[in-house]
Amino acid sequence: MIKQQYAHKRKSNIVPIKVDASFYCERAIKSLNRLKFKKAVRYFHKAIELEPENATFYCNLAGVLAEMEKFDESNRLLWHVLEKIDPSMFECYFYLSSNYANLMDFDLAEQYAMKYLEKCADGEWADEAEDLLDFITVELQLPSLDSNNEEDLEVTALHDRARYHLEEGRFNEAKELLEGLTIDHPDFYAARNNLALCYYYMGSFGDAMETVEEVLKDDPFNVHALCNLAVFYYHLNHPDLKEMVEVLRKLAPFRMEQTYKLATTLGILEDHKGAYLLFKKLIAHSGYGDIHMLHYGAVAAYNSGLLTEAEALWKRVKRLDPTGVVAPYYLEQIERKEAGKPCAKGVSYHYQLMEDEKVFTIEEWKEELVKDPLIRSSFLWALRYGDRDTKIQVIRAFEVIPDKEFEEALRLLLLNPAEDDELKQQVIDVLKNMGAEGPFASIFQHREQMLGFDDAEKWQKVLHCLKNKMQNRYDHQVIEEARLFWLEFIDKAYPGIPNIRKVEAWAASVEYLLLKRSKLSVTREAVSKLYGISITTLDRNCKVIRETFEKEL
Numbered sequence: 001m002i003k004q005q006y007a008h009k010r011k012s013n014i015v016p017i018k019v020d021a022s023f024y025c026e027r028a029i030k031s032l033n034r035l036k037f038k039k040a041v042r043y044f045h046k047a048i049e050l051e052p053e054n055a056t057f058y059c060n061l062a063g064v065l066a067e068m069e070k071f072d073e074s075n076r077l078l079w080h081v082l083e084k085i086d087p088s089m090f091e092c093y094f095y096l097s098s099n100y101a102n103l104m105d106f107d108l109a110e111q112y113a114m115k116y117l118e119k120c121a122d123g124e125w126a127d128e129a130e131d132l133l134d135f136i137t138v139e140l141q142l143p144s145l146d147s148n149n150e151e152d153l154e155v156t157a158l159h160d161r162a163r164y165h166l167e168e169g170r171f172n173e174a175k176e177l178l179e180g181l182t183i184d185h186p187d188f189y190a191a192r193n194n195l196a197l198c199y200y201y202m203g204s205f206g207d208a209m210e211t212v213e214e215v216l217k218d219d220p221f222n223v224h225a226l227c228n229l230a231v232f233y234y235h236l237n238h239p240d241l242k243e244m245v246e247v248l249r250k251l252a253p254f255r256m257e258q259t260y261k262l263a264t265t266l267g268i269l270e271d272h273k274g275a276y277l278l279f280k281k282l283i284a285h286s287g288y289g290d291i292h293m294l295h296y297g298a299v300a301a302y303n304s305g306l307l308t309e310a311e312a313l314w315k316r317v318k319r320l321d322p323t324g325v326v327a328p329y330y331l332e333q334i335e336r337k338e339a340g341k342p343c344a345k346g347v348s349y350h351y352q353l354m355e356d357e358k359v360f361t362i363e364e365w366k367e368e369l370v371k372d373p374l375i376r377s378s379f380l381w382a383l384r385y386g387d388r389d390t391k392i393q394v395i396r397a398f399e400v401i402p403d404k405e406f407e408e409a410l411r412l413l414l415l416n417p418a419e420d421d422e423l424k425q426q427v428i429d430v431l432k433n434m435g436a437e438g439p440f441a442s443i444f445q446h447r448e449q450m451l452g453f454d455d456a457e458k459w460q461k462v463l464h465c466l467k468n469k470m471q472n473r474y475d476h477q478v479i480e481e482a483r484l485f486w487l488e489f490i491d492k493a494y495p496g497i498p499n500i501r502k503v504e505a506w507a508a509s510v511e512y513l514l515l516k517r518s519k520l521s522v523t524r525e526a527v528s529k530l531y532g533i534s535i536t537t538l539d540r541n542c543k544v545i546r547e548t549f550e551k552e553l
Helices: 002-006 021-033 037-051 055-067 071-085 091-102 106-119 127-141 152-167 171-184 190-203 205-218 221-234 240-247 257-267 272-284 289-303 306-321 328-337 362-371 373-385 388-398 406-416 421-434 453-470 477-495 505-515 524-531 533-551
Strands: 440-444 447-453
Touching: 021 037, 021 055, 021 373, 037 055, 055 071, 055 091, 071 091, 071 152, 071 289, 071 453, 091 106, 091 127, 091 524, 106 127, 106 171, 127 221, 152 171, 152 190, 171 190, 171 406, 190 205, 190 221, 205 221, 221 240, 221 257, 272 289, 289 306, 289 328, 306 453, 373 388, 373 406, 373 505, 388 406, 388 421, 421 440, 421 477, 453 477, 453 505, 453 524, 477 505, 477 533, 505 524, 505 533, 524 533
Parallel strands: none
Antiparallel strands: 440 447
């Protein structure tokens, strides 16, 4: 001990490194210069975590994603900057135009290039924007848009923002933009078609059908509207579905985006042969460098029994994505199918594997739920049209997601007279844990009323106490009668419901009076002892319940 106390202390050679957002940004740029894109993406993500309001980091990350040909992901980041961080970062419009040019959507590419020049005529990217416009109008020989028509530019930008929200699963935000566009521009069919989809994802089937039928009334051969209507029919099991599929099979769209819409729709409708022919046409048009298009074509071929064609396409995917797991998995399924071994009967068009054994952390699960529009729409759909058990699962899932759209869906459920009070009490509990502000408008106990957290929570605790105390002594029928008895008391006592200070006291009173009414053997002493209360407290609460029910007890 003495030697240690007086020993000479060596000077540490370790120099602490300050790891801040700039550090990760520098590492990302170095990785980018070495063409190590995945590392650059990882470092930019770390920089954004430390400085989530730094617009430059988002733009840099969007640039890397564009280099990796992930143009849709890049666009989502750029819109995030324009909407949430810095609307004056006008270079984002040029980046959007470049991305859309790579996506072969030259209309939008031209619109955003013109919008950038409108905002920054002498900006850093002005020459490049002019070159892009020349390329579109001269080399591609496409008609030039009116650069002075600022309204058209703004309408295009608003619609693209709405599409961005729709793809992200932000249906309320998309609906607000699209409804405004359709009111101001009723002939803008693209906005009306997307509004129909938005209504559909939100479970508003009547509005969705009405919107798409209005489009078809004005434009009977609108490909997107016909496809949307067919999908609605498919999910609603509509009797006219077969007729609609026959109509789609006869369509021969000239534009590639219409062909893509029709191909994906036929895939959803399980007409995989029809989908394969269209995907084959799209692949021939765009070349063999689009991984997702190749995968879609392979899936359509596999589901149609065209194994040779599917194998050829997935081999191309494997060459383009050598570290990916999707193509090798499906190539193995083809080998198993040809060998007569168990294999996948039908495969999904999503470019990912559904790994049942994969375990997600809570944070990973939350991220998937927030960002995946298919998951979001499925949850909102289930909350509105699922059975009771499904609704309970969805309600509990929302508890870990502080999301305004989910909160609004739960508030709407409270106003639905068809939902039972116990389910609404669970909604109140979840809203509390989400951090929502109460009290809440509700139809509870068959009355319109405002509910706060304390009321519903205490009522629910009485039910939990009853169930816990009775479940090992009585069968399910008796426990259910106790539950209904308590809810009936709340209904009759409202709005003069007594203050519930001790949950066990009210649960004990309900059990005692229920058993007495059913002429079962029970004593005040036994019930009081079981629930840990005094006989005086039991008598007092029983008196309140008796007076509420008047002569019924």
